[in-house]
Amino acid sequence: MSDDAVLEVTDLHVSFPGEKGRPLAAVRGLSYQVRRGETLAIVGESGSGKSVSSMAAIGLLPTNAKVTGSVRFRGRELLGLNDKEMSRIRGAGIAMVFQDPLSALTPVYRVGEAIAAAIRVHREVTSDAAMRRAVELLELVGIPDPARRALAFPHEFSGGMRQRVMIAMAIANDPDVIIADEPTTALDVTVQAQILEVLATAKQATGAAIVLITHDLGVVAGFADRAAVMYAGRPVETAAVEELFAAPKMPYTAGLLSSLPRLDAGRGVRLRSIPGAPPSLAELGAGCPFAPRCAFAVDLCRTTEPELLEIGQGRAAACHRTGEGLDLMAGPSGDSGLADQDSDTAPEAASDAEGAPTEPEAPAKPEAAAVAEPIVGAEPVLTVRDLIKHHPLTKGSIIRRRIGTVRAVDGVSLDIAAGTTLALVGESGSGKTTTVMEILRLRTPQGGSISVLGQDLEALNQGRGVRRRAQPVRAGIAAVFQDPLASLDPRLPVGDLLAEPLRTHGHGKTAGRVRELLEMVGLEASHANRFPREFSGGQRQRVAIARALALEPRLVVLDEPVSALDVSVRAGILNLLADLQRELGLAYLFVSHDLAVVRHVADRVAVLNLGRIVEYGDADSVFEDPRHPYTRALLSAVPVPDPVVERQRERIVLPGDPPSPVVLDGDAEALRGCRFRSRCPLYAALEKPEARELCESTDPALTPVGDADRSAACHHLDAWVPALVQSGTVA
Amino acid sequence: MTAEELVLAQEESAMTAPEPVTLGRGRIVLRRFLRRKLAVAGLVILVLMFALAFIGPYLSSWNYKDQDYNNFLTGPSATHWFGTTQIGSDVYAQTMRGLQKSLIIGLLAAVLSTGVAGIVGATAGYFGGWTDRVLMWFVDLLLVLPSFLILAITSPLFHGRTWLLFVILLAAFNWMVTARMVRGLARSLREREFVTAAEVMGVHPLRIITRHLLPNMASLLIIDATLNVGGTIIAETSLSYFGFGVQPPDVSLGTIIADGTDSALNYPWLFYPAGVLLILTVMAVAFVGDGLRDAMDDAAGTASSTSTPGDAA
Structure with a gap:
C-alpha cells in the first residue's frame, strides 16, 4: 500500500x-x-x-x-x-x-x-x-x-x-x-x-x-x-469512513458520533454527552488520555496508554478493550456514561451527578411543573410584529452623505409561548443577531412593535422613570451569547459575575443564590472564587447560563450558545438547556445557523433571509416538509454525519453568496419582487413566463401553508417538492 | 486547566472547607496580591519609607530649618549624619523633611491624575456622542494650552496657599494624555460582548464603567500611576519656580536633588541620600503596581506560580 x-x-x-x-x-x-x-x-x-x-x-x-x-x-x-x-x-x-x-x-x-x-x-x-x-x-x-x-x-x-x-x-x-x-x-x-x-x-x-x-x-x-x-495529540482510530460511522471501535469516536445533534433525528431526543472536556497537553498523565471521560475505562486504562493497533484491513484503534466486542454506541448500563457533568475537576461528582432523565433537584418553582408541557394557547412571553431596523449607509469621512440603507431587519414577526422554544435560523447577514439585540435592548423599535412579557416596548419607553419601570421586564428576560469567554468579564470571579444581575435588581444577599445557581448548572459552589479563564469552554458556557437564570427569567435568548464549543461538550450544554427548560418552564429564543442543533431543540422555527422571515412554523413539520426553496436549500446543505445517507442525498446548492442587506439609494430594482430570486433554484426552474413575472414584480408575503400553524413567503409553494432528506431516516 | 491550578483550587476549597464562602473580587485580588513576595516587599518598603519620613526627624537633633554656622559643606559625621549644605543646613534633616513632602505629593498626585484620567476617558469612550465630543474637546484644550503659562498667570492667586492645592495642580496638568488613551480603550471595550451582556441585564452605565471598563484596563492605569509617582516628584521642582507649594526654607526630594545635581561629583552627600530614597520609592511603587496588576489579571501562569510548587503531580 x-x-x-x-x-x-x-x-x-x-x-x-x-x-x-x-x-x-x-x-x-x-x-x-x-x-x-x-x-x-x-x-x-x-x-x-x-x-x-x-x-x-x-x-x-x-x-x-x-x-x-x-x-x-x-x-x-x-x-x-x-x-x-x-x-x-x-x-x-x-x-x-x-x-x-x-x-x-x-x-x-x-x-x-x-x-x-x-x-x-x-x-x-x-x-x-x-x-x-x-x-x-x-x-x-x-x-x-x-x-x-x-x-x-x-x-x-x-x-x-x-x-x-x-x-x-x-x-x-x-x-x-x-x-x-x-x-x-x-x-x-x-x-x-x-x-x-x-x-x-x-x-x-x-x-x-x-x-x-x-x-x-x-x-x-x-x-x-x-x-x-x-x-490529545494521538490518533485513536483510523478507518474507512463508512466503517468508522457504522461501527466505531474507540469509545471517543463512538461518543462523538452519538453526541452529535442530527438533522435526521427527531426533536427532543436526549443526546449522549461525553463528560468532561478535552485535556490540556500540559496535564497528560500515564494512562489513556481519554480514560477520565470514558464510560468503559478499566484500571488498565488509567495506568497504560493503549497503542494504535491494526484490527482489520486499513483499520486501527487505540483502546485496551477493542477485542471485547463492546457495543460502544449503546453506552454502558450504568449512569456514568450519560452524566452531563463537564467539570474535569470533579470526576467523582460527575459519576453520580445526573443520569438520563434527571430528577430535578434544583429548587423547582411552584409554576415550573405547570408549564412543563407547552400548553396550546399559553400566554405569549414575546410578541414581535413587523419589526424593522434599518441603518443608514454613509460614505465619506468629513462630509458624510447617505448612499443607501442597510435593511438589517425588514419586517419580522414572531411569537413565543411560555415554556416553548422558537429557533431563529439564517445565514450571516440575515438579521438574526440584529433582531435579538432589538429585543434585548428593550428600546422603542424603529418600526413595528415588540412586546416582552406582555409589556409593549413603545409604551414602556414613554414618560418618566423608564429605567426603573424597565427593570421588572429586564429581570424576566435574559441572554446567553455565543462565546462565553467574550461575554463573561474576564476580570470578575464567577461569584461576582453571578451576583451582578442579583445586585442590579436589588437583591441584598447573593451568596446563597450564587451557590444554588452553580449547582443548578452542574458546577460546584467552590467554583465561585475562580475567574472565567480558569474554566474549560463548556464550563464557561455553564457559568453564562447560570448568570442568565439568576433572576428566574421567563424568556432566555440564546444567541448561538454552542457554536463556539468543542463538539464533545456541545451535547452536555444542549442537554442542560433542555433540563432547565423542563424544570423551570423557560421559554427560549434560540438563534443558530446550525440546523442540526435547531432540529434538536426547537418547537417552532423561523427561517430568516435578508431580514425577512421566509418560512415559519412547527419545527417537525418545517424540517420534514420544507416548503420555501430557501429552507429546502439550507436543509440540503447541512451535512449529515452518516456517509450512507449523506452520499445518497439530493443536494440543492444555492448559487452565489448570501446576498447583502444593503440597498443603495435610488436602486428601486433591488426592492422589486422577491428578494431571494437571484439565488432561488425554483425561480430558475420556472418555465412559465407569467410565473417568473410574479416573482419579479411582487414581493411574496407570508401565507399560511397546509395546517394553520405554518406559513411561508413564496408565490410557488406547490410547484416542486423534491425529497430532500431521505424519508426513511426521518424519525 | 493546569495541574497547578487544580492544586490552587484545592487549596482554596480546603481553606473554605465546611461552608464554601463566595469571595468578592476585592478579597480575591487582595489574597493574590499577598501571595506575591516582591509586591509585599514593595509595600513593606513604602511603609518603612513613611515611617522613616515621619519618625526620622525626631532621631536627629537638627531641624531642617536650622543652620550650623560652624559647618559649611562638611561630609557625613557623627553630628551631621549626611553632612551639611553650602549654608550649613543638616542634610539628614532636610532629606527626611523632603521625603515627607515628596511621598505625599507624589502618591497623591499620581493617584489623583490617573483617577481623573480613568473616569473622564472611560466616560467619554463609553457614552460616545456628545459626551465624548465635549470631554475630548476639553482635554484637547488643556493639552494645547501651555500649562506653565496658565500657572504663571494664575500664580498670584494661589500664592502661599496649602500644599494640597499644589497636588491638585500637579495632577490637573498631567492627566490628559492618559485620558485619551483610556478613551480609546473604552471605545473598544464598549463593543465587547460582556459589556453588551451587562447592558441587557440593566446594569447602570456608571456601574458598567467602574465595574467592567476600568478593571479591564487596570494594567494601563496601574502602569500610568506608577510612572506618575516618580514623574510628579521631579515635576514638582519645576512648579516651585512659580512659587507654589514647597518654598525655601521648606524642602522636598525634588528640590534637594535639583540643588544637589551640580555638586553631585564634588560633594556627593548633597545628592545621594535624596537620590537613593527617590529611587527606592519609585521602585517600591513599581513592585506594588506590578503585584496589583498581576493580582487583578489572572493569567493562568502567574496565578499559580507562587502556590506550593512540588505538589503539582
Whole structure:
C-alpha cells in the first residue's frame, strides 16, 4: 500500500518547549498515508494536534518546535530539508488551503497576480501565460466573470469567493497533495456546500490526494474516503469512513458520533454527552488520555496508554478493550456514561451527578411543573410584529452623505409561548443577531412593535422613570451569547459575575443564590472564587447560563450558545438547556445557523433571509416538509454525519453568496419582487413566463401553508417538492 | 486547566472547607496580591519609607530649618549624619523633611491624575456622542494650552496657599494624555460582548464603567500611576519656580536633588541620600503596581506560580 502513497507520515512527533522546561507534546506518534485521488480526513477537537501535524509535514512550524519521525512525499524524506528545498515542494507538490482566506491572501496583490505569482515561483512561464492560467483556474473554481475578477483585490471578495481563490491557488501547480485545514469552518452552510463541491472539482482536475483537517463529522461523512480521529495529540482510530460511522471501535469516536445533534433525528431526543472536556497537553498523565471521560475505562486504562493497533484491513484503534466486542454506541448500563457533568475537576461528582432523565433537584418553582408541557394557547412571553431596523449607509469621512440603507431587519414577526422554544435560523447577514439585540435592548423599535412579557416596548419607553419601570421586564428576560469567554468579564470571579444581575435588581444577599445557581448548572459552589479563564469552554458556557437564570427569567435568548464549543461538550450544554427548560418552564429564543442543533431543540422555527422571515412554523413539520426553496436549500446543505445517507442525498446548492442587506439609494430594482430570486433554484426552474413575472414584480408575503400553524413567503409553494432528506431516516 | 491550578483550587476549597464562602473580587485580588513576595516587599518598603519620613526627624537633633554656622559643606559625621549644605543646613534633616513632602505629593498626585484620567476617558469612550465630543474637546484644550503659562498667570492667586492645592495642580496638568488613551480603550471595550451582556441585564452605565471598563484596563492605569509617582516628584521642582507649594526654607526630594545635581561629583552627600530614597520609592511603587496588576489579571501562569510548587503531580 505504501508504494503508491504520495504522502506518507510515519510516527510523527511534535513538541513545543513548555513552561518550566517540560516540553508540550502536541502530536505523539501520528502515521498515515494518502494515495493519489484519495481524501483522508483528520478529525479532532481543538488541541488534538490535527493542524500542528500537517503544518509539521510541510515545515511551517515555528523554529522552536521539535519534530521527529518521518514525512515522505513521493518517497522523499521532507523532515530535515532546509527552507529553500521545502519551498520548492510547498505550493508545487503539496499545496495548502487555510481556514481564513482573508488572512491567507496578501491584501495588496490582485488575486490574479497572486495566483500568477504562485505559478511563476515554480515554473518558467511568461507573466502573460501565468495570468491566462490564473483566469482559467478562477473559472475552474466557479468565479463568475473570471477575467475581470482576476483584477480585484481580496477584500472585494466575499468569504466563499476568497476560499475559491485559495483553492485556485492551491491547484495552480498541479499538486499531488492538497492539505485543507478547516476550509469551510468560517463559512455559511450554503457556501460550505459550494466550497466542498469546488474541492471535489479540484481533486478531479488535478488527481491530487486531499488531507482534510476538520472537526465537522458531517463534512467527513460526505467528503472523505478514510478518516483518522485524533485525541490529545494521538490518533485513536483510523478507518474507512463508512466503517468508522457504522461501527466505531474507540469509545471517543463512538461518543462523538452519538453526541452529535442530527438533522435526521427527531426533536427532543436526549443526546449522549461525553463528560468532561478535552485535556490540556500540559496535564497528560500515564494512562489513556481519554480514560477520565470514558464510560468503559478499566484500571488498565488509567495506568497504560493503549497503542494504535491494526484490527482489520486499513483499520486501527487505540483502546485496551477493542477485542471485547463492546457495543460502544449503546453506552454502558450504568449512569456514568450519560452524566452531563463537564467539570474535569470533579470526576467523582460527575459519576453520580445526573443520569438520563434527571430528577430535578434544583429548587423547582411552584409554576415550573405547570408549564412543563407547552400548553396550546399559553400566554405569549414575546410578541414581535413587523419589526424593522434599518441603518443608514454613509460614505465619506468629513462630509458624510447617505448612499443607501442597510435593511438589517425588514419586517419580522414572531411569537413565543411560555415554556416553548422558537429557533431563529439564517445565514450571516440575515438579521438574526440584529433582531435579538432589538429585543434585548428593550428600546422603542424603529418600526413595528415588540412586546416582552406582555409589556409593549413603545409604551414602556414613554414618560418618566423608564429605567426603573424597565427593570421588572429586564429581570424576566435574559441572554446567553455565543462565546462565553467574550461575554463573561474576564476580570470578575464567577461569584461576582453571578451576583451582578442579583445586585442590579436589588437583591441584598447573593451568596446563597450564587451557590444554588452553580449547582443548578452542574458546577460546584467552590467554583465561585475562580475567574472565567480558569474554566474549560463548556464550563464557561455553564457559568453564562447560570448568570442568565439568576433572576428566574421567563424568556432566555440564546444567541448561538454552542457554536463556539468543542463538539464533545456541545451535547452536555444542549442537554442542560433542555433540563432547565423542563424544570423551570423557560421559554427560549434560540438563534443558530446550525440546523442540526435547531432540529434538536426547537418547537417552532423561523427561517430568516435578508431580514425577512421566509418560512415559519412547527419545527417537525418545517424540517420534514420544507416548503420555501430557501429552507429546502439550507436543509440540503447541512451535512449529515452518516456517509450512507449523506452520499445518497439530493443536494440543492444555492448559487452565489448570501446576498447583502444593503440597498443603495435610488436602486428601486433591488426592492422589486422577491428578494431571494437571484439565488432561488425554483425561480430558475420556472418555465412559465407569467410565473417568473410574479416573482419579479411582487414581493411574496407570508401565507399560511397546509395546517394553520405554518406559513411561508413564496408565490410557488406547490410547484416542486423534491425529497430532500431521505424519508426513511426521518424519525 | 493546569495541574497547578487544580492544586490552587484545592487549596482554596480546603481553606473554605465546611461552608464554601463566595469571595468578592476585592478579597480575591487582595489574597493574590499577598501571595506575591516582591509586591509585599514593595509595600513593606513604602511603609518603612513613611515611617522613616515621619519618625526620622525626631532621631536627629537638627531641624531642617536650622543652620550650623560652624559647618559649611562638611561630609557625613557623627553630628551631621549626611553632612551639611553650602549654608550649613543638616542634610539628614532636610532629606527626611523632603521625603515627607515628596511621598505625599507624589502618591497623591499620581493617584489623583490617573483617577481623573480613568473616569473622564472611560466616560467619554463609553457614552460616545456628545459626551465624548465635549470631554475630548476639553482635554484637547488643556493639552494645547501651555500649562506653565496658565500657572504663571494664575500664580498670584494661589500664592502661599496649602500644599494640597499644589497636588491638585500637579495632577490637573498631567492627566490628559492618559485620558485619551483610556478613551480609546473604552471605545473598544464598549463593543465587547460582556459589556453588551451587562447592558441587557440593566446594569447602570456608571456601574458598567467602574465595574467592567476600568478593571479591564487596570494594567494601563496601574502602569500610568506608577510612572506618575516618580514623574510628579521631579515635576514638582519645576512648579516651585512659580512659587507654589514647597518654598525655601521648606524642602522636598525634588528640590534637594535639583540643588544637589551640580555638586553631585564634588560633594556627593548633597545628592545621594535624596537620590537613593527617590529611587527606592519609585521602585517600591513599581513592585506594588506590578503585584496589583498581576493580582487583578489572572493569567493562568502567574496565578499559580507562587502556590506550593512540588505538589503539582
